[in-house]
Each structure stands twice: as C-alpha cells, then as structure tokens.
Amino acid sequence: MITLKDISIKVGKSITTVSRALNGYDDVSQETKKMIQGAAEEMGYRPNIIAQRLQKQKTDTIGFIIPTFGPRFSDPFFSEFLAGVGNMASDLGFDLLVSTQPPGEKEYKAYHKMMGDRRVDGFIIVRTRRNDERINDLLKQDFPFAVFGRIEDRNDFSYVDEDGVYGMRQIADHLVSLGHTRIGCIAPDPELMFAATRLEGLKSGLAAHDIQLNGSMHKVGDLTQKGGYLQAKAIMSDPNPPTAIVACNDLMALGAISAAQDLGLEVGRDVSITGFDDIPLAEYTHPSLTTVHQPIYQIGGMVCEMLIKTILGQELEQKHILLKPSLIIRESSGKNNR
Amino acid sequence: MITLKDISIKVGKSITTVSRALNGYDDVSQETKKMIQGAAEEMGYRPNIIAQRLQKQKTDTIGFIIPTFGPRFSDPFFSEFLAGVGNMASDLGFDLLVSTQPPGEKEYKAYHKMMGDRRVDGFIIVRTRRNDERINDLLKQDFPFAVFGRIEDRNDFSYVDEDGVYGMRQIADHLVSLGHTRIGCIAPDPELMFAATRLEGLKSGLAAHDIQLNGSMHKVGDLTQKGGYLQAKAIMSDPNPPTAIVACNDLMALGAISAAQDLGLEVGRDVSITGFDDIPLAEYTHPSLTTVHQPIYQIGGMVCEMLIKTILGQELEQKHILLKPSLIIRESSGKNNR
DNA sequence: TGAAATAATCTAAACGTTTCGGATATAAAT
DNA sequence: ATTTATATCCGAAACGTTTAGATTATTTCA
Structure with a gap:
C-alpha cells in the first residue's frame, strides 16, 4: 500500500510537504502541489483512515444500537430508518456502526462499551422511553447524540419527532x-x-x-x-x-x-x-x-445529519424538529361505498 | 483518557512491560502482572482500539452493503438477517459497518471504496446474482468475504445457502x-x-x-x-x-x-x-x-462467523453449508375443512 | 543596504499501541 | 570460576498520519 512516505521519496520532498500538498494547504507552491497530486494519483495513493483517526482522535463513525426484543425482529420501521441514516452518514463521510440489543441492562452496557472503547463519535437514538436512561447517561457524559423521538421532561438535546x-x-x-x-x-x-x-x-x-x-x-x-x-x-x-x-x-x-x-x-x-x-x-x-x-427514511437522514453536525461542532439551524404526519385514508377504516 | 504510558508512570515500569502484562505474556513476573492489572483496572484503562488497529494493520470490522432499490425499502428479511450478523460480529469482537446501495455501478463503487480505504477486513454478501460481479471482484482481489447464497458456476468461496x-x-x-x-x-x-x-x-x-x-x-x-x-x-x-x-x-x-x-x-x-x-x-x-x-437470523450468524474465521485465518469446518428449509402449512394454500 | 515580510520547505513530535531484539540480574550447570 | 540458562524487564522502532515550530531562500520596503 502506498503511503505518504512512498510519495515523498518518489517526488523528493518531505512527508510534511506531501501531506500538506494533498490537503490543499497554501504554503506549498502551486508547482509542487500539482506535481505531488499527480504522483499521488498515479501511484494510486489512498490515505490510511485508521492512521488519520488516530492522529485526529476521531473515529468518523456513528453508532446505532437498535433496541429490539428477540432474534425474530423484523420491524419494517427499522430497515427504512436504517437506510436513511446509513446513506446520509456515507454521504457525509461517516461510517455507521450498528448492533442490536434488547432494551435494558445489556443495552446500556453496549452503549458504555462503545463509548469506553471510543469506537464511535456519537449515537443515534430511537424509540425513546419516558425516562430514558440512554439519554440521561449520554447527557451526563456529554457524549454527542441525536434522537428520533422525545422524552418526558427535558429537551436539552437535538431531536426529530413526529407530532x-x-x-x-x-x-x-x-x-x-x-x-x-x-x-x-x-x-x-x-x-x-x-x-x-x-x-x-x-x-x-x-x-x-x-x-x-x-x-x-x-x-x-x-x-x-x-x-x-x-x-x-x-x-x-x-x-x-x-x-x-x-x-x-x-x-x-x-x-x-x-x-x-x-x-x-x-x-x-x-x-x-x-x-x-x-x-x-x-x-x-x-x-x-x-x-x-x-417519512421514516427522511427522518433517518435528518437525525443522522443533526448528529454529524453536532459532532463536527457545527451550528444546527434547528435543534428540535417536529413533523406533522398526514392521515392516509384507505379501506380498513370504512369502505368507500359506505 | 488513560493510556499505557499513564499506567507505566504510575507503576514505575516501562510501557512495554505494561503492554505485555495486560496481554498476558509470560515474560512478566506474576507479581508485576498482578500489580499492573490492578492499576489498569483501578485507573479505568481502556485500550485505544484505533491505535491497536493501526499497529495491527487490521480494522476488526466487517462490511455489509445491503442491496436495495429505492429509499422505501423495508424488507423484513434484511432486518432479521442484519440482527443475526450484527450480534455474531459483536460477540466475536468485530464491528459491523453497513450501508445500502441499489445493485449496480454505485454498489460496485461502494465496495471498491471500502476496500481501497481499507475500512473493513471483509464483506458479507447477500442476494447473489447469476454472474455476480461483487463476488468475481472480491475473488480477483483476494479480499475476504462470505456469502448467503450461491452463484452460477463457481463455488470457490464460503457460503451458506438454503436448498x-x-x-x-x-x-x-x-x-x-x-x-x-x-x-x-x-x-x-x-x-x-x-x-x-x-x-x-x-x-x-x-x-x-x-x-x-x-x-x-x-x-x-x-x-x-x-x-x-x-x-x-x-x-x-x-x-x-x-x-x-x-x-x-x-x-x-x-x-x-x-x-x-x-x-x-x-x-x-x-x-x-x-x-x-x-x-x-x-x-x-x-x-x-x-x-x-x-432460519434467517441463524443464517446471518453463520455467515458472519464464516467470514470472521476466514479473516482470522482459521480453518472452516465447512466451507459450504446447505440448509434444508421446511414447509409450513397454514391456511392460504387450502382451508383445513376442505 | 539592511531589516522586515513572505514563501516554501523541513524536522521532529505526537496520536497509542505492539513487538523485536537486547540488557540485566539471578540461578544452575560445568 | 566461568559458562549457560532462565526470568524479568526495557529501549526503540514501527504502523501512517497531522501539525507546531524552525529553517532557509526570496522578495519587499524604507
């Protein structure tokens, strides 16, 4: 695998210069920048994201622990929501880490483990509970997260919810x-x-x-x-x-x-x-x-975007989004010919 | 965050010794081992997995790109399969990275990107196609993967399939x-x-x-x-x-x-x-x-286990598993009173 | 002409691990 | 008394980045 070092040897510049050229810093001359970028391209250079993560002390990964009872779980809600989250995450350059846990002790353990291991930079939370231990914990630890749903009395966190x-x-x-x-x-x-x-x-x-x-x-x-x-x-x-x-x-x-x-x-x-x-x-x-x-898919995307903006320290235009759902009248409530 | 260095300072031993003690090497005396493990426990040490990954040149992550058309995707098959994969992965200490892509060019790009960025150590493949470009590619690149399903003519890879x-x-x-x-x-x-x-x-x-x-x-x-x-x-x-x-x-x-x-x-x-x-x-x-x-959940687990064993270079007891499904007779095929 | 500003580059440290190859001290064997 | 083995430990390099700060060369200005 090609590294910065390989390029630096090839072009006869220091690793620093190569790194800075590739990241578009302006203290590298146009000429060398072009040259280095050309060489990188030609050699098929791909940055090692793990090295980047170590250095940046970020994981560029968000976690989604799906609260689900039992193995035979097949709630269409989750697949659609997951697709929304996953695609938005990848658009924004983040990885999505998922696991499933039944609500309760094991679930909290899973959260703590992911945080303790610094495996993710933030969490997506769904299916909120009245007094949600997940949220209380995350708030206490000041760990980034975004929620689909609200909780009983506090709202000092970002969420999307349907009305x-x-x-x-x-x-x-x-x-x-x-x-x-x-x-x-x-x-x-x-x-x-x-x-x-x-x-x-x-x-x-x-x-x-x-x-x-x-x-x-x-x-x-x-x-x-x-x-x-x-x-x-x-x-x-x-x-x-x-x-x-x-x-x-x-x-x-x-x-x-x-x-x-x-x-x-x-x-x-x-x-x-x-x-x-x-x-x-x-x-x-x-x-x-x-x-x-x-719109579950869109909601997944919105929550994901909120979370990532929070992680990146960007300002959210809206911390709380409440969507008006719409009634869809079909047959089960009363035949048309009634 | 506590690092090996912090512990090494605290106990007055080298970083090497601390690392080896924590990893159970036997060239550390029982006494110091105990002492170091105690200190680590007490200080709440958690290894930095990103540093580990960089050093080991492994991601400990498997990828699952769900082939799905359109956003309103809600196939119960996937949620159940995903749960099986996810839980097995976490049992075996692996992360599961998921994204969704409609079959086709964008999908192949997604595979190549994940490989090029060395984001994952292997892939889970489902919904095989007759002449599956994903599989052909992965075989050509000698990249680990395991499959739910088979393909037309070759079978030089691990799979689980139902008959x-x-x-x-x-x-x-x-x-x-x-x-x-x-x-x-x-x-x-x-x-x-x-x-x-x-x-x-x-x-x-x-x-x-x-x-x-x-x-x-x-x-x-x-x-x-x-x-x-x-x-x-x-x-x-x-x-x-x-x-x-x-x-x-x-x-x-x-x-x-x-x-x-x-x-x-x-x-x-x-x-x-x-x-x-x-x-x-x-x-x-x-x-x-x-x-x-x-048994979709179990199949997810089996495929995941196969993949991880492959990644770890362990021998598979069976490279090909073919499950006999069972007929479930209910009402839609003919009333009991018929 | 000398000082100050700017541009281009580099050295070295840092992120937190693991591990190779010693180093030291003690015990055992000759 | 010297060699050999064993048990403990450690220094330093490596994984591949980013970046603070230093250095050198060039230009600008008074």
Whole structure:
C-alpha cells in the first residue's frame, strides 16, 4: 500500500510537504502541489483512515444500537430508518456502526462499551422511553447524540419527532366522522414515549367529541403483528365490542385485521381498524390500511445529519424538529361505498 | 483518557512491560502482572482500539452493503438477517459497518471504496446474482468475504445457502396433493440466484407430477408486496386462471393474497397462494400464509462467523453449508375443512 | 543596504499501541 | 570460576498520519 512516505521519496520532498500538498494547504507552491497530486494519483495513493483517526482522535463513525426484543425482529420501521441514516452518514463521510440489543441492562452496557472503547463519535437514538436512561447517561457524559423521538421532561438535546398527538387527532376525527362512538385501542408499553404521545393524542381527539376511551377497550400490545392479533381478539371478545380499533402502529393494525377476519368480521364494514406509520405494506393489504404517514427514511437522514453536525461542532439551524404526519385514508377504516 | 504510558508512570515500569502484562505474556513476573492489572483496572484503562488497529494493520470490522432499490425499502428479511450478523460480529469482537446501495455501478463503487480505504477486513454478501460481479471482484482481489447464497458456476468461496430446490419441491408436492393442476408463479428477476433456484425447484417439483408451468402463468415480480399484488392481478386476469399461485417470497405472496381478495376470491378456497421465507408476518395474516421456513437470523450468524474465521485465518469446518428449509402449512394454500 | 515580510520547505513530535531484539540480574550447570 | 540458562524487564522502532515550530531562500520596503 502506498503511503505518504512512498510519495515523498518518489517526488523528493518531505512527508510534511506531501501531506500538506494533498490537503490543499497554501504554503506549498502551486508547482509542487500539482506535481505531488499527480504522483499521488498515479501511484494510486489512498490515505490510511485508521492512521488519520488516530492522529485526529476521531473515529468518523456513528453508532446505532437498535433496541429490539428477540432474534425474530423484523420491524419494517427499522430497515427504512436504517437506510436513511446509513446513506446520509456515507454521504457525509461517516461510517455507521450498528448492533442490536434488547432494551435494558445489556443495552446500556453496549452503549458504555462503545463509548469506553471510543469506537464511535456519537449515537443515534430511537424509540425513546419516558425516562430514558440512554439519554440521561449520554447527557451526563456529554457524549454527542441525536434522537428520533422525545422524552418526558427535558429537551436539552437535538431531536426529530413526529407530532403524534396531531396524527392521532386526525385518526380520531376521521373515525368520529364515520359515526364511531365505541372505540378500542391497542397501544404499546406506555413507557415508550411515542406510545404515550399517540395515546394522548387519541384520547384528546376523542374527548373533543365527548368520547371516552373505556378501560377494557384499551390494551397493551408489543408492537408486533402477533401482539396486535392477540389484543384485538381480547378486545373483540368483550360482550359489547367496539366498532373501531385504533392500533398505535401498522404492524399491530395488520394483526388486528387478521384477528377481526378470523372472527368473521369484514374490516371496513363491520369494524374499522387504523394503524400508524404507513409502512410500505400498508397499501397492499386487504383491506388496505388507513394510517398516518411519516417519512421514516427522511427522518433517518435528518437525525443522522443533526448528529454529524453536532459532532463536527457545527451550528444546527434547528435543534428540535417536529413533523406533522398526514392521515392516509384507505379501506380498513370504512369502505368507500359506505 | 488513560493510556499505557499513564499506567507505566504510575507503576514505575516501562510501557512495554505494561503492554505485555495486560496481554498476558509470560515474560512478566506474576507479581508485576498482578500489580499492573490492578492499576489498569483501578485507573479505568481502556485500550485505544484505533491505535491497536493501526499497529495491527487490521480494522476488526466487517462490511455489509445491503442491496436495495429505492429509499422505501423495508424488507423484513434484511432486518432479521442484519440482527443475526450484527450480534455474531459483536460477540466475536468485530464491528459491523453497513450501508445500502441499489445493485449496480454505485454498489460496485461502494465496495471498491471500502476496500481501497481499507475500512473493513471483509464483506458479507447477500442476494447473489447469476454472474455476480461483487463476488468475481472480491475473488480477483483476494479480499475476504462470505456469502448467503450461491452463484452460477463457481463455488470457490464460503457460503451458506438454503436448498431452494428442495423447498419449492415441497410446495409443489403440497399443491399437487391438494388437487391443483393449473399453477401460476410469481418469481423475481431471474438474475437473482435464489429466484432461479426456487423456480427450478418449482418446475422440477411440478414436472414430477407431469405438470408444466405455462408461460403466461409465470410472471416476474420485484420482491415487494406491491409487485406481488400487480403480478397476481395480471395472472388472474387470464381467461383461464390458475387455481394456485406460488410466490417466490412472502412479501409478494402477501401482495398476491390482497389481489385475490380484491377480486372477490377467498384465498384458501377459491385459490391457493404460497410464499417462501416465513417472515414473522406470515403467521398473522388472514388467511395465514403457507410458506417455507428458513432460519434467517441463524443464517446471518453463520455467515458472519464464516467470514470472521476466514479473516482470522482459521480453518472452516465447512466451507459450504446447505440448509434444508421446511414447509409450513397454514391456511392460504387450502382451508383445513376442505 | 539592511531589516522586515513572505514563501516554501523541513524536522521532529505526537496520536497509542505492539513487538523485536537486547540488557540485566539471578540461578544452575560445568 | 566461568559458562549457560532462565526470568524479568526495557529501549526503540514501527504502523501512517497531522501539525507546531524552525529553517532557509526570496522578495519587499524604507
């Protein structure tokens, strides 16, 4: 492999001069600069990034520890988000280091290890929890990070989030406009901030129409299709079942649809079901899923860009970005011919 | 940050001795070894991995460039595979570098860049193509890699693959046993090896029962739900439509189910539809999907382990692993009460 | 003409490891 | 009493960069 030294020998200049020529410093004469750049090109020189990192004391790498339960994890949200983060990172010359860890002790260990080993310059955080130990830790250690989501009470960090309250109000308005009054809900663990936000949005949206969310109509699901399926069955087994089920994410909504169909109901006629996220699958299910759209790929890119700017010490034009999601009305909430 | 030098000053030994003590060399007395290890522990020493990498001329990092079209990529296959790779890599002390690139020129560039910059010690390759330029290149450059999938004619590299022919024969036998004779198929671009293999399996499986796959019954889909939906509609619009549709992956099968349902058909009674992969969603759709299961998470781990062993120069007990997938019979191929 | 400014280049140290080849001291063997 | 072996340890170089500061040569200005 070609090094600066090789070039310096070839052109008869010092390593310093070669380095400075290649980095465009202006204390190298135009002539030698050209000469050195030519030689480097010709010899196929590629800087050794590890040596650069050692010298610069930077890793040019960001970390993304995906919080996921169990090996059979296959949330479309993550693949799309990951693509957004990864492509932005590579555009900005950063590497992306990923691993997966179930939320909890092992996860915190993973963060500490990555920091202790100075393996990354910063973190991408998703799926925030009410009182998020990851964020508290990172803040305490003054380690750079950027977040998709918010947390309970502090906001002294950069984040992008979707306005879940707004999104759920759209859903509430839509369902009410279809005539529903008994409405069930499948929400994830309320420790998850986005669950809390969406639930709050639903409640306030319904309250605006003087509708309450009854306790037995409100179940906790694990965000998977299976969770949605099981909880929907539980809800529908109520002696006086709701006419609409609001799931807090698409995957659970799809499970709920299956459950309703298994019970012999026609979704969109006998019962309305809605999701949240608008994953690509939502459009091609039967019936297609009424849901709330958010641009996950772009969000991944935005969070990544925020993080990298933070790492580079650049000013952020906006530290907090709140996106308005949009309601996508499809068939699962009510047939067109209704 | 604590360095070897700091420790060496503290304990009054040379940097060399400290390094060797910490790495368990036996030319350091038990006594000093203990002492140094104690001091290191107490001072919270963490080796600087970048310095180690520079010195060792290794990156301890593997690369995974996910071949994906477009930003709205959300194939559950990848998230699960990624988790398998990532966790195995971290168990073995390696970092995992990921990026996404659409197959083609930009993708090859990405490989060359990662190699040229010596950013990784090896690659994970998936979704092999008939004549895979990635693999040819990597072989030519003698750069380590391990593959999920095979290619057309050479096999002088390590891979794990599922026996797609076997899997599809299971499907064929199953469908024939249900009485089907007119069978349609949605396969991906035949450039993709797994598509070719599965298609071959289906054809040979049907041929064993003297059934041919008619040209107009055989469509090419893009692996997404949408692709399955569109191609299924095309197939079913035939004046003499098939009674069963075999999709070469689950996502397309789900799309096909939606299409059939949109046409007013009851899947599992009026038409049988099967998938391949057994993604987590398959179990909780309505009807649930008959498909072929393969342990994607484990495969990710296996491929990763193969790669790392190759990098470390360790002997592989098996260079080629071919897994027998298993047929999972659910509702979409035919109701139990049939 | 001499001092000061500028341009072009270089030396050497630094980043934090690992490791080769001694060096020293003690113990064992002749 | 000299050699030989063994156990401990250390100096220095190496990995490939970047950069602070010094040096030299050239130009500019008074």
